[in-house]
Amino acid sequence: MNERSLIHTDIDFDRDGRQVSELHLPHSPHTDAWGVMPIPIAVIKNGSGPTVLMEGGNHGDEYEGPIVLGRIIRDLDPAEIRGRLIIIPAINIPAVLAGQRTSPVDGLNFNRCFPGDPHGSMTQQIVHYVHSVLFPLADAFVDLHSGGSSLDILPSAVVEPSDNPDLMAKTLDAVQAFGATYTVVLNNLGDPRTSTASAVENGLITVGTELGRGGAVSLDSIELAERGVRNVLKHLGLMEGEPNGPRDDERNLVCVPGSDGYVYAPAAGVYEPLHEKGALVEKGELAGMVHFLDDPGRPPVEAHYRSSGRLYARRQPGRVARGNCVGVVVVAYRGS
Ligand SMILES: [Zn+2]
Structure with missing residues (x-):
């Protein structure tokens, strides 16, 4: 060919x-x-x-x-x-x-x-x-x-x-x-x-x-x-x-410390982030939560950081689908 x-x-x-x-x-x-x-x-x-x-x-x-x-x-x-x-x-x-x-x-x-x-x-x-x-x-x-x-x-x-x-x-x-x-x-x-x-x-x-x-x-x-x-x-x-x-x-x-650096939306809805970009965050800490605006009696679903580090990127639009990237954490680079 x-x-x-x-x-x-x-x-x-x-x-x-x-x-x-x-x-x-x-x-x-x-x-x-x-x-x-x-x-x-x-x-x-x-x-x-x-x-x-x-x-x-x-x-x-x-x-x-x-x-x-x-x-x-x-x-x-x-x-x-x-x-x-x-x-x-x-x-x-x-x-x-x-x-x-x-x-x-x-x-x-x-x-x-x-x-x-x-x-x-x-x-x-x-x-x-x-x-x-x-x-x-x-x-x-x-x-x-x-x-x-x-x-x-x-x-x-x-x-x-x-x-x-x-x-x-x-x-x-x-x-x-x-x-x-x-x-x-x-x-x-x-x-x-x-x-x-x-x-x-x-x-x-x-x-x-x-x-x-x-x-x-x-x-x-x-x-x-x-x-x-x-x-x-x-x-x-x-x-x-x-x-x-x-x-x-x-x-x-x-x-970015591999897949643990990423936080994904756990449900479809509107994501409320809890930190500004640049913030230092902890593994397991609450990153944000997805709200259901048409069902206010339903508790929001929480998303947690999977790595400690600095919040490098956040999702811009409020509306999310399940699996959307809502946060990226970076850590100090120490070589490969
Ligand atoms: Zn690009």
Whole structure:
């Protein structure tokens, strides 16, 4: 079977200067027999040096990444770097245009589709292009996520762990260079289908983030993302200067302690949390309770923390279904 991507582009990945263009994915719905889905892409290159692939809009309701990467596409002078930036600021474009986590075209979560499929649905085809065409061009990968519609998260830089000690050390250094107050080692419970897990598997130094909250655009997270992206480019040697950020004693290196870090809604209803994010909590402590607004005589159902630590993320909407993630606890990271 021919595994070549059907996506085409007029971008020349080897040309110096700034190119702003599109990836064209053939798309043939009822209303348009021979059209394409245009996906924005930019390449900023100056001479030889490392290649960094920067992605936003993996989930379409996480806005800081696309905003900050768009600003870099417009404002960064190629003379400011040595090497190459490949920027895909709204990679899951149908989801970005819809303001949704998942694609309205095929219902798929871009970040659970790696390595993709060149002849699959739209999301699978875009993922395949990132995996099979863009990853091999890159030395490092920056994937900018935010809390999205369902979560309120402490703004943080994220480490996708690697079994390769050399790559893990380089990744930890690059993520800490981003300069967030919280650096979180997080592997989505070992899911290999995320973009960062796939990038690490392919040997890329990988920097993730979890920025704003609740599907909104937050001022502090925009500032963190702008500084953080430049910090990573300085750390990797594409830009002049030293990364800057919080003092060492203001930084926290933490991890999600496996499945015990997660609190899930024990029933459908409305979840009342008992702690603000950032709070220190105890294993077994009451995290919150699910209320039944149409049945006030019925006692609420309690949810408890399964690990001591710091409350890193909370559910944003009040309404929950059984099994929704309502809290995530992190603990100090002490190496693998
Ligand atoms: Zn995301």
